[in-house]
Amino acid sequence: MIDILEHITAIQRHVSQTGEEVRVTLRRTYQAQLEEVWDAITDPDRIARWMLPITGELKVGGSFQLEGNAGGEILECDPPKRFKVTFGGPESMVEIRLTADAAGEAVELQMDHSVPAAFGGPSGALYVGPGWDGALLGLALYLEGKIEEGHDPREMANSPESLEFSAESIRAWTKAVRDSGLVPEDQLRPAVEAAVSQFAPGASVDDFL
Secondary structure: OOOHHHHHHOOEEEEEEEOOEEEEEEEEEEOOOHHHHHHHHHOHHHHHHHOOOEEEOOOOOOEEEEOOOOEEEEEEEEOOOEEEEEOOOOOOEEEEEEEEOOOOOOEEEEEEEEEEHHHOOHHHHHHHHHHHHHHHHHHHHHHOOOOOOOOOHHHHHOOHHHHHHHHHHHHHHHHHHHHHOOOOHHHHHHHHHHHHHHHOOOOOHHHHO
16 A cells, blocks of 8 residues: 555646746655666666666667657766656657755655647646656655565556546646646646546546646
């Protein structure tokens, strides 16, 4: 069992728009050393434990593919603190930054996912945010030693507990979009409907609005 609300509140969420670029930002702190977190998010064998199997040439100029999900190209890499990739298309960019605390015992992970505003505008945060929340949850459980050998992240994603987490994630991202002040209320419902269909099928859209 996981404490769903604890993991939901552990993530800071922000939605912004600058010119024609929309950016979704997530921050979460992990009680681990910098090199450990870096290795967990860049080593293919370890990524497969908490996220999805990944293939490709994982170096600058190389490409990657998450099994059954998106792929992209590796644009920049500064071990053990930062990398930037395309994700699902050349105009969709994901950048990860790791910052250790002064004692070296905790690491803040910041993820920025930026896309052209034409891809769905700020309400598009609901298309990707809950999925990223699930990834950060998986990483947390892995770093805490709560994912056993042979664990299948895809099975976990379809469990009742994970669906409950996803529902709370949609609720949190709906609030983040509202807090941005960038989306009129009448434009919010279609994005929530899409998020519910993808991440919490069977839930009532009205429960999130």
